[in-house]
Amino acid sequence: MSQLPEQPSRTPxxxxxxxxxxxxxxxxxxxYVLNNNTTVRISEPTRRRVREAAEGLGYVPHAAARSLRAGHTRTVLLPAAQPPLHESLIGTLESGLRQLDYTxxxxxxxxxDADEAARAWAELRPVAVLAPAGVSLTPYGMSVLTRSGARAVITxxxxxxxxxHALVLDEGETGRCAVRHLLARGRRRIGVVMPREPGLGPFAEARLAGAVSAVEESDVEAGVVPLPLGYEESAAEELAARWRSLRLDGVFGYDDQYAALLMRALQDAGVGVPAETSVIGAGDLVLGRLLRPRLSTVGTALAAPQPPAELVDRLIQNPHHERERHDLLRAAVVARESS
Structure with a gap:
């Protein structure tokens, strides 16, 4: 009969x-100190001594026990992969929420699908959920989340x-800025790249709608042509090969990566940039500055009314407050040689 090897004694x-x-x-x-409770007055030297003792012992508060005492967890669910602008917000949120003692x-x-996602999230009993644009929450999904203890559901x-609640990143403004710039440069038949990449659909549709609205709001005769495009050299080469038959004199490349892909293919096909076609991207990536001609782009930045983590924390602390909407996107053209 085999015997299990003797196990070393566990460290308490x-x-x-x-x-x-x-x-x-x-x-x-x-x-009080380790849960960042500020309702009780504790001197800073004492707080520092407690934190140093906890660190020295390797002590970490027990999340489950803390949740039982509070009646809910301190877990906030954030979406995983996101477009660059959203990822900037998510990264800022993650850092700020950790400083506020959220997991x-x-x-x-x-x-x-939307309801499956809501049920999967509810299993983790989060105190708050940030739902990505690709998940259109339903009344049923909202009900599942709130009944599981979510005090704030934020799209x-x-x-x-x-x-x-809604943190709105109006992607349409990016499309509007790009096409207004192309119109100002005298371009009248403008292509708008629509990525085939899964998950980008809602963002691409919003940017296309913004591009169309820019034309409609202008006082010139112009048109917008959607251009479905996979993020592959072969797909860009195929589009560039029939470019002149499309009679396009400007293109908004969705973002800097797609714009760079298409601009290289256009140049390889003998289409002059910007002589025949002006090109503009979005995101203001370093990549665009390294291209020749340098890539015009729409720079975007967050314009939150307060630090995003503090905003989420306030919504968690006031679960019965009326729903809030905050528009967070600020966009502006960075004009370079490609347009």
Missing amino acids: VPTSADVARRAGVSRATVS VVRHNSAGF LGPRSVEGA
Whole structure:
């Protein structure tokens, strides 16, 4: 009969009582300090002593126990992969929420429909969820999340959802800025790249709608032509090969990466940039500045009314407050040689 090898004795798991003894304070003080409770006055030297004791012992508060005491977790679900502008917001949010003592978990909703995604998120019992643009939450999904303990459900993207708070990144403004610039340069038949890449549909549609509105609001006769394009050299070469038959004199490349891909293919096909076709991207990536001609772009920035993490924290603390909408996108053209 085989025997299991002798296991080394386990190192005792440090407790809040151990932290309290090392810091010379009560367990209640340890709890107040490590849970960032500011309702009780505790001197900064004491707070520092408690944190140093916890760090020295390797003590980490027990999330499940803390959740039982509070009646909810401190887990905030943030979407995983996002377009660059959204990823900037998500990164800022993640850092800020951790400083506010929230546990941040990135979720990937690929392959789920809206209700399946809501049920998957609800299993984690989050205190708040940021839903990506690709998931159109339904009343059922909202109900599942709130009944599971979510105190704030927030949509992130070009559209808001009834019943949820909204951090709106109006991608249409990016398309409007790009096409206004091309119109100002005398371009009248303008292509708009529509990526075939999964997950980009809502953003591309919003940018196309903005491009169309720019033409409609102008006082010139012009047109917009959608250009479906995969992010592959062969796809860009095929489009460039029939470019002159499309009679386009300007193109908004969706973003700098797609614009760079198409501009290279146009140049290889003998189409002059910008002599025959002006090209503009979006995102103001370093890549665009390295191209020749240098790529015109729409620079975008976040214009939050307060630090995003503080905004989310306020919505969590006031779960019955009326739904809020915040428009966070600020866009401006960075004109270079390609247009």
